[in-house]
Amino acid sequence: MFKATKLLVVGLSLMAASQAFAAVKTQMVLDAGGGTTATIDVDDLGFVSCSGTCGGLTTLYDLTGVSGHGTLTVSGTLGIFQIRATGIGGLDEFALGRQDLNTVDATASSAGTLTITFTDTDYGLLGGGGAFGNSFLLTANTNSSTTLTSTATFAGFVSAANTIPAGTLIGAFGPLSNANGGPTSFANTSGSPTGSLSSVTQIQFNSAGQMNTGFEIATTAPVPETATISMLGLVLSVTMLKLRRKFAA
Numbered sequence: 574m575f576k577a578t579k580l581l582v583v584g585l586s587l588m589a590a591s592q593a594f595a596a597v598k599t600q601m602v603l604d605a606g607g608g609t610t611a612t613i614d615v616d617d618l619g620f621v622s623c624s625g626t627c628g629g630l631t632t633l634y635d636l637t638g639v640s641g642h643g644t645l646t647v648s649g650t651l652g653i654f655q656i657r658a659t660g661i662g663g664l665d666e667f668a669l670g671r672q673d674l675n676t677v678d679a680t681a682s683s684a685g686t687l688t689i690t691f692t693d694t695d696y697g698l699l700g701g702g703g704a705f706g707n708s709f710l711l712t713a714n715t716n717s718s719t720t721l722t723s724t725a726t727f728a729g730f731v732s733a734a735n736t737i738p739a740g741t742l743i744g745a746f747g748p749l750s751n752a753n754g755g756p757t758s759f760a761n762t763s764g765s766p767t768g769s770l771s772s773v774t775q776i777q778f779n780s781a782g783q784m785n786t787g788f789e790i791a792t793t794a795p796v797p798e799t800a801t802i803s804m805l806g807l808v809l810s811v812t813m814l815k816l817r818r819k820f821a822a
Contacts, residue, residue: 619634644662679776682781687775712755
């Protein structure tokens with residue numbers, strides 16, 4: 574009995590220690606106004622946690638690789654809003670895409686403001702998504718057939734320091750109503766090929782109704798990752814060595 578209890582205590586201690594040292598890699602913050610917020614964190618072990626007003630929400634996280642940076646979906650009720658929001662992190666994006674707050678489906682029971690901030694980290698770093706280029710391409714869209722006067726604004730942010738949320742503005746669109754923004758090119762204001770990205774969507778409901786939005790951050794001039802550069806250098810070195818031997822013979 575003593576051994577079993579001792580093993581249980583050791584196991585719980587190890588779990589607590591691993592969670593204490595786990596770092597947040599992906600985050601979505603939902604703000605329904607009036608202090609009603611929920612913060613959903615995904616750590617480097619793929620564990621999902623929620624703080625704030627979480628009782629009416631459910632989360633689904635599609636873990637990509639061993640360090641996260643996958644797809645996070647949050648759905649349910651927060652304040653006056655019925656929400657389904659999906660954020661796609663760096664490892665689930667394709668080609669030049671870097672981050673996609675691709676689907677926000679929100680329904681309001683009355684007038685109000687809903688703000689959603691999605692952040693992913695480690696771009697261009699080990700385990701993260703692709704590196705940044707010299708510029709970004711931002712694209713946004715809105716669609717509503719029930720509240721034509723309601724609007725949405727969008728903003729993208731970058732951080733060379735890999736912070737959550739990213740704090741340096743890339744560019745913004747809006748307010749938009751049943752309209753698209755972009756694709757528009759903005760300079761990489763961080764001056765770095767690595768770091769974090771944040772996508773912010775804010776929907777201003779002027780009455781009860783429903784709205785769908787999408788927002789994507791892509792890179793227009795991708796920078797080769799460190800591993801790729803190293804491999805290229807190795808290939809060139811080997812090629813030069815072979816040529817020298819050939820001419821020496």
